[in-house]
Amino acid sequence: MVPWRYLFLTLILVFIGYGVYLDLRVQQQFDGKRWALPAKVYARPLELYTGLRLSENNLLRELKMLGFRNMDDLKHPGSYYVDGNEIVLTTRSFQFWDEKTNSSVIKISFDNNRISELYNFSQDKDIDVMRLEPVIIGGIYPAHKEDRLLVKFDEVPELLKSAITIVEDRNFYLHHGLDYKGIARAMWANLRAGKTVQGGSTLTQQLVKNFFLSNTRSLWRKANEAVMALLVEWHYDKQDIFEAYLNEIYLGQDKARAIHGFGLASHFYFDRALDDLELHQIVMLVALVKxxxxxxxxxxxxxxxxxxxxxxxxxxxxxxxxxSEATAAKRKPLGIIISKPTSVSSHPAFLDLVKRQLKTFYREKDLASEGLQIFTTLDPLIQQQAERIIERKTRQLDRQQGLNGRLQAATIITNTTNSEVLALVGDSKPKQSGFNRALDAIRPVGSLIKPAIYLTALEVGQGYTPLTLIDDKVLHLKGPAGDVWSPRNYDKRTHGLVPFYQALSHSYNLATVHLGLKVGFENIQQTLQAMGIKRSIPAYPSMLLGAVNLSPYEVTQMYHSLASGGFNMPLSAIREVLALDGSPLKRFPLKVEQTLNIDSVMMINTILNNVTIEGTAKRMAAAFPADFVAAGKTGTTDDLRDSWFAGFTGQHLMVSWLGVDENKPTGLTGASGALKIWIDIMKNIPTQPIVFNSTDNVEYIAIDPDTNKHIDASCSNAVFLGVPRDALPESQSRCH
Amino acid sequence: MLNILKNILVILIMLSISACGSYLKKTAEQPTEQGGSTGVFSQQIKPADTTSAAVLALIKKARSDAMAGKMDKAMLRLERAVRIEPANAAVWHYMAKLFLQQENYKQAAGYAAKSSSLARSNRTLIIDNWRIIAHARYRQGNLKAAQKAQDKINTLQQQ
Structure with missing residues (x-):
């Protein structure tokens, strides 16, 4: 008798203990943060103002990315129509870092690919400047990739709440977690049908199942579900439970992203807020629950x-x-929108950069759970063009070189004004995530290093100017181990005494090595540091010809110091971070430091401009109209393993790399590979030319390339260079 | 001896700054929101006539933000303005002054230098940028460099 009593007592204790454990789990989940909310990552907002160079097509592309619908009436935010050379749209309200903008009806008039007028119908006045809401480019998700947009019970339409209770749990407000009548009714219906046709689960049970339990059909799971449902009802009121249900329930899938809750489902399927839905749309969402x-x-x-x-x-x-309402609703189609680009990541390489920059300030766990809103610098219009062109062009070059799909690519585009990263591609198939070559492919840079050497020469005070003659002759250097290094020019020839600017324009190796040895490794290393290179640079002669390994990202940072006119600005991918409730958390203001001599940089940039006219990148001159002024440098490494081009206009800097991951020859030079990609992308970006102005110390003048003398700017053979005022060449009255 | 020289240098710099009657004294000694913000958008440095309506609107908003002590908001508006007009030297100058107000001297000097690199022949703006640089260097404790900037101001004023 006694052992039975003990056994019974033990069972009671185990039962109570298990009940306490379940109770703790229920309370922990409900009292704590109920959901891990992924961070939302936004592109830059498109700034609109009169005079902006923007084609109607590009605005329509942006609106498409924002999920705007082409409609005749503009009743709903997120709609637009096109009328001749005007686009009229109803913006959505949006919380920016600095202000909340309200939904307005805006007319945008175009003239010759520029905005000619911006008018706000809602306020009946012209607009000087406005921002469109930014495109969502991805999220930083927890491991299960659940996404949701939280709604409050009071904000949810009564119709939705009524429909849910009628369909899913008619006695919700009467039972204590379990609906015995509902279970009996379901059992009877199932028995009659000979299969499961009706469920008896209450909303509370469904919530418990979603929150705590798996989908497996077992008695044990059902028992746990029942006990936990009773516990939930014991601790929390009906409104709280219903609100949790509205936010938790699974309602669809967007690739890897799971759509949870009615708030997000409303946006996902209809691109509208829940309280903006019509009867047929609300009912469709309820129909999905099953x-x-x-x-x-x-x-x-x-x-x-x-x-x-x-x-x-x-x-x-x-x-x-x-x-009659139901009949009218039945006549309507489902009316779901074509999915907005809100997949886990539309641009994986850029998102990778964003995560790396955020890691300094936020823990990875918080990024995936606190519902942060991250405003980045990505320009989706430029990114789209870059991705499209890289994919097409790499495939074409790969075929041409017989590389069997091994040709890889990386490209970074920044704004020269503020070092913001506008586009970043890390794979020849840009949507593919994995090895991010833009950030992690550390490759020899070849001749891309040369501007740093020539810049050093201008800065060290040895009297060099762009017109100084330097020797392009054979040299043999003995290494410490007795080995001899005999560099050669790409054309296998020597050119004797050549002007400084021509040696750089034509990328002569021998002249560069002679110059580099004269100015000294230490000075060159300091210049590279001032150009933003943090990696330690080796001090041996082959460094002068680019035996220096850098990533495309580092090269971009380096060339940014030239593109910005001598200022070092760390590349940035993030502008601001907002909390879930829209309150401002952090800003990432632009950092500016003058690290190079402005006059020397101006002189180098005029030479790099010459590279694009008659130097190694002269292909560019043929590809663009005469008023397109850019500067740049090609880079090719031994056996044609790496093809580089780094070039900039007055507004955009782009660094492009092509190569094979196994570091095998590609058969491509900087000019025959990366430059082609650079040109094709730049042709599709509205950009501003570089404007060269004389300074107090440097004059921007025309030079006769044959005599090195100052000639009239109208001479057809004139080369334009920045030359120090105290070393101006003689003038020559006639053109050669 | 070195300390005495240092002190003399400090006094000279302070005297020259106050002689210019610039906002610098205000920011150095009375970094109040009201006083400082008026200095940021002083009447002395005006945006060029070619400045677009969009940028002028943003400068106007930045001015009211600064007057209300909302420096971060003011900075954000000016950042929008330079994205629209990257070569607008006046906007870079206003940003330099905002940084000076916020006692971010490194950035104040950087932005002032950037403004000067775009100012071309606008001597008033270039001199005012050198004042920011002199003040920033002085506040950073780099007296030698501050004196160099002050010398530059003197030279420019004599030209």
Whole structure:
């Protein structure tokens, strides 16, 4: 008798203990933060103002990315229509870092690919400047990749709440977690049908199942579900439970991203806020609860339409809507939008950079759970063009060189004004995530190093100017181990005494090595440091010809100091971070430091401009109109393993790299590979030319390339260079 | 001896700054929001006539933000302005002054130098930028460099 009593007592204790454990779990989940909310990552907002160079097509592309719909009426935010050379749109309200903008009806007039007028119909006045909401380019998700947009119980339309209770749990406000009548009714219906046709789960049970339990069908899971449902109802009121249900329930899938809750589902399927939905749309969402995959609106629209209409009948039966309202709603199609680009990551390489820059300030766990809103610098219009062109051009060059799909690419585009990263591609298939070559492919840079050597020469005070003659002759250097290094020019020739500017324009190796040895490794290392290179640079002669390994990102940083006119500005991918509730958390202001002599940089830039006219990148001159003024440098490494081009206009800097991951020859030089990609992308970006102005110390003058003398700017053979005022050449009256 | 020289240098710099009647004294001694913000958008440095309506609107908003002590907001508006007009030297100058107000001397000097690199022949603006640089260097304790900047101001004023 005694052992039975002990056994019974033990069982009671185990039962109570397990109950306490379940109770703790329930309370922990409900009292703590209920959901891990992914960070939302936004592109830059498109700034609109009169005079902006923007084609109608590009604005329409941006609106498409924002999920705007082309409609005749502009009742709903996120709609637009085109009328001749005007686009009229209703913006959505948006919380920026500095202000909340309200939804307005805006007219944008175009003239010759520029905005000629901006008018706000809602306020009946012209607009000087405005921002469109930014495109969402991805998120930083927890491991399960759940996404949701939280809604408050009071903000949810009554119709939705009524429809959910009628369809899913009619006695919700009467039971204590379990609906015995509902279970009996379901059992009877199932028995009669000979299979499971009705479920008896209450909303509370469904919530518990989603929160704590798996989908497996077992008695043990059902028992746990029942106990936990009772515990939830014991601790929390109905409104709290209903609100949790509205936010937790799974309602669809967007690639790897799971759509949870009615708030997000409303935006995902209809691009509208929940309180902006019409009857047929609300009912469609309720219809999805039973099985978002089985009733997928994209794969099985007829199946879902049938269920939606069945629910509309139920709403009539329960007096929630009238028969005529239901009939009108039944006539409407599902009306779901083509999915907005909100997949886990539209631009994986750029998102990778954002995460790396954020890591200094936020823990990875917080990024995936605190619902932060991250405003980045990405220009989606430029990024799209870069991705499209790189994919196409790399495929073409790969075929041409017989590389069997091994040719890889990386490209970074920045704004020369503020060092913001506008586009970043790390793979020849840009949507592919994985090895991010833009950040992590550390490769020899070849002749891209040369501007740093020539810049050093101008800065060290040895009297060099762009017109100084330097020797392009054979040399043999003995290494410490007795080995001899005999560099050669790419054309295998020597050129004797050549002007400084021509040696750089034509990328002569021998002249560069002679010059580099004269100015000294230490000085060159200091210049590279001033150009933003943090990596230690070796001090041996082959460094002068680019035996220096850098990533495309580092090269971009280096050339940015030239493109910005002598200022070092760390490349930046993030502008601001907002908290979940829209309150400002952190800003990432631009950092500016003058690290190079402005006059020397101006002189180097005029030479790099010459590179694009008659030097190694002269292909560029043929590709653009005469008023396109850019500067740049090609880079090619031994056996044609790496093809580089770094070039900038007055507004954009772009660094492009092509190569094979296994470091094998590609058969491409900087000019025959990376430069082609640079040109194709730049042709598709509205950009500003470089404007060279004389300074107090340097004059921007025309030079006769044959005599090195100052000539009239109208001479057809004139080369334009910055030359120190105290070393100006003689003038020559006639053109050669 | 070195200390005495240092003190003399400090006094000279302070005297020259106050002689110019610039905002620098205000920011150095009375970094109040109201006083400082008026200095940021002083009447002396005006945006060029070619400045677009968009940039003028943003400068106007930045001015009211600064007057209300909302320096971060003011900076954000000016950042928007330079994205629209990267070569607008006056906007870079206003940003330099905002940094000076916020006692971020390194950035104040950087932005002032950037403004000067775009100012071309606008001597008033270039001199005012050198004042910011002199003040920033002085505040950073780099007296030698501050004196160099002051010498530059003197030379420019004599030209």
């Amino acid at each position: 099985g978002p995959s089985y009733y997928s609106p994209r794969r099985y629209p007829q199946r879902l339409l049938k269920r939606r209409n069945l629910i509309l009948d139920m709403l009539v039966e329960f007096g929630v809507v009238t028969q």
